[in-house]
Amino acid sequence: RLCMLLIGTCHIGEVQASLWDPETLRICEEAGVTVLDALSGQNTTDGATKTMEDLLNAYPDQIDIVLCHNDDTAIGAMNACKSAGVSDMIIVGFDGNQSAVDLILAGEMVKATVAQQPYEMGYQAVEAALKAINGETVEEVINAPVTVVTAENGQEYLDSLAAMQGRSACAPQISHLNEWNMAAGPLPPYSRSAPPRGRRGPLKSGNRNEVIP
Numbered sequence: 001r002l003c004m005l006l007i008g009t010c011h012i013g014e015v016q017a018s019l020w021d022p023e024t025l026r027i028c029e030e031a032g033v034t035v036l037d038a039l040s041g042q043n044t045t046d047g048a049t050k051t052m053e054d055l056l057n058a059y060p061d062q063i064d065i066v067l068c069h070n071d072d073t074a075i076g077a078m079n080a081c082k083s084a085g086v087s088d089m090i091i092v093g094f095d096g097n098q099s100a101v102d103l104i105l106a107g108e109m110v111k112a113t114v115a116q117q118p119y120e121m122g123y124q125a126v127e128a129a130l131k132a133i134n135g136e137t138v139e140e141v142i143n144a145p146v147t148v149v150t151a152e153n154g155q156e157y158l159d160s161l162a163a164m165q166g167r168s169a170c171a172p173q174i175s176h177l178n179e180w181n182m183a184a185g186p187l188p189p190y191s192r193s194a195p196p197r198g199r200r201g202p203l204k205s206g207n208r209n210e211v212i213p
Helices: 022-030 043-058 071-085 099-106 120-134 154-167
Strands: 004-009 011-014 015-018 031-041 065-068 090-096 111-116 147-151
Touching: 022 031, 031 043, 043 071, 065 071, 071 090, 071 099, 071 111, 099 111, 099 147, 099 154, 147 154
Parallel strands: 004 031, 004 065, 065 090, 090 111
Antiparallel strands: 011 015, 111 147
């Protein structure tokens, strides 16, 4: 039986809500995975590093998998493991950022990341809005596809991103993605017409995706 940690929270207005709802925990239990704990990593590399350090101390030699809210927290969890001399952890991120995929291809502890499809999400949202305006029935839950990026398809994923960026109408802006807090990674597949994500101000000194060698 595998033992897993969950790191991450989301913010809805002024309310901090746990991403790990009862349904998530139920699915884990049915899959034979025991969830040891679920804590916030503050959605940052540094925050997740501190959280993972605490969790490694709380659950020594008990953790098999770490599932993270985004790739920044996955990198933070990996850094904490390295500092603690742990080398056999399975860490999964979310976002499909190039920084995470590079680590996956390098054989690091980050073994996978989940890439969303913003273009498809936007398309389906507008499609549903038009249906609602026209009085048509709209499904209560609409699922947009995701891609699980691993060592097996990581290079193909990066190649597709490079091809998309090369054809993108936003190509002049792509070289400046490092200036955008919310655009740390490349544009996902199917997003060739999507602009960079909302600006949150320039990055401060230091690389928020800094990896411990």
